[in-house]
Amino acid sequence: MSSIITNSGAMAALSTLRSIDGRLANTSQQASSGLRVEKASDNAAYWSISTTMRSDVKAMNVVNDSVGLAEGVVDTAYAAMESVLDSFVEIRNLVITASDMPQPGMKDAVKPAFSLDPEYAKSDVYKIDQRIQQLQDQARDAMMSASFSGVNMLYHGIGESTKASEQVHNL
Numbered sequence: 001m002s003s004i005i006t007n008s009g010a011m012a013a014l015s016t017l018r019s020i021d022g023r024l025a026n027t028s029q030q031a032s033s034g035l036r037v038e039k040a041s042d043n044a045a046y047w048s049i050s051t052t053m054r055s056d057v058k059a060m061n062v063v064n065d066s067v068g069l070a071e072g073v074v075d076t077a078y079a080a081m082e083s084v085l086d087s088f089v090e091i092r093n094l095v096i097t098a099s100d101m102p103q104p105g106m107k108d109a110v111k112p113a114f115s116l117d118p119e120y121a122k123s124d125v126y127k128i129d130q131r132i133q134q135l136q137d138q139a140r141d142a143m144m145s146a147s148f149s150g151v152n153m154l155y156h157g158i159g160e161s162t163k164a165s166e167q168v169h170n171l
Helices: 002-033 044-099 118-122 124-144
Strands: none
Touching (some): 044 124, 118 124
């Protein structure tokens, strides 16, 4: 009789150990995967919620990438436009300044070939004219370099077939 009790006690202990081992394996799996519910049979409601949340996280990552791309496009265009605007404001100020200055005399009003008039070359108006030319070049360079993913955001040449607004940008 005592052997029957011992056997049933051993069986109960073995059953308890197996149960503990199963729960330990389950807990270990949850810890290693980072998921409380790994498959639908673990808990259907939690599995459904976690699957939806994982899908939502992936969708948010795609949206975040798209926002980052759009931000890059806008930043590129904005920086170039700001540079162009600064150049134009300075040109306007220089034109106002030059219009208030006495105009230089022209020593050689009619010449057979182009050459810089010596009187004009010595004047402050000539220096302002040179600065305006530099600012125009600076504005043009800013427009020409406003590219993102090979598409210029500000300049569209006559021979170009596709407008920047019609370009598709991929990451």
